[in-house]
Amino acid sequence: MNKMLKNLTVLLVEDEEKIRNSMGSAMEAVFNKVILAQNGDEGLKKFKKFNPDIVITDISMPIMDGLDMASGIRNISKDTPIIVLSAFSEKEKLLKAIDVGIDKYIIKPIDMEELFEAxxxxxxSKISGANIIEIGTGYAFNKSKRVLIQNxxxxxxxxxELAFISILVKRLGTLVLHEEIKNTVWIGEKVSDxxxxxFIKRIRDKVGSNxxxxxxxxxxxxETNF
Structure with a gap:
């Protein structure tokens, strides 16, 4: 299985408690973090709070259904992958899912192997290209979560520290001058050389000297290559 999956945070939205807990348990063995929600309203709130890498949702749920939630997520993020799980196969649901911008539609009962493959x-294809970039041997940077990853x-x-790393990543392979670093990291503050x-030594102690x-x-x- 793709080793990149263990770096992902996944939001699972499902109103049936047994299915939600069962799928959540299976996912916890594969992903870095699994966030559970029982309806679209709760799912949308947790999306805003946790900024997950991918969303997996049922369609028919109380308070707010999965497609309305997905539409709300699309207003916040155009790129976050959304997978819909549903017993529906009617044309209207499929068309609405396409209009919302669903990346994958899987019919219940769910085959977990099929889900993990999706x-x-x-x-x-989507998360890696949009959010995670390789910045050197053994290092990567998640642009959406603004997280540095080593091995x-x-x-x-x-x-x-994150502001400093972020500006270097944004200008990967290009020299960032002291003055720009001061203005970006210490906005409105005076700082000595x-x-x-x-400060840099402390970061190097965390991330390695290379x-x-x-x-x-x-x-x-x-540098892009060491």
Whole structure:
């Protein structure tokens, strides 16, 4: 199975408790994090809160159905893959799913192997292309979640550390000058060159010495290849 799946956060929206818990348990063995919701309204709120990489939803649910929730998600994110699970096979439902921008439609009862294959395909083709970029040997950056990954493990970073890494990733392979780093990371604050050097050393202690290249007297960059 695609090893990239273990880096993903998945939102599963299903109103039937037994199905929700059963599928959730199976998914926890495959994905980094599985978030459960019991209707479209709760699903939309959890999407806004957790910003998952992929959404898997039933259609017929109380309060808000899966397609209305998917439409709400599309207003927030055009790129997040959405897989619909449903017993429906009527033309109207399929057409509405297409209008909403559903990436995959799977008819119940659900074959978990088929579901994982669909997620694996979307992870490779859509999520990887849109959100996760390789930034060096063993390193990747999730642009939507703004997370640095080393050898498939997320590296915890402070807000300022993340701002620094983000600007280097945005300008991958290009030198980012000290002044731009100051203006981006320490907005409106005064910071000394010594404090910046200490800051960079702390990041290197977390991520390893090979990722961030220093150009003495000028700034820093991330090379695309080591």
């Amino acid at each position: 997620i694996s395909f979307l992870a490779t 498939d493990v997320e590296i915890p970073l402070t807000k300022k 010594a404090a910046i050097r200490t 990722l961030i290249k220093n150009v003495p007297g000028l700034g820093y960059k991330i």
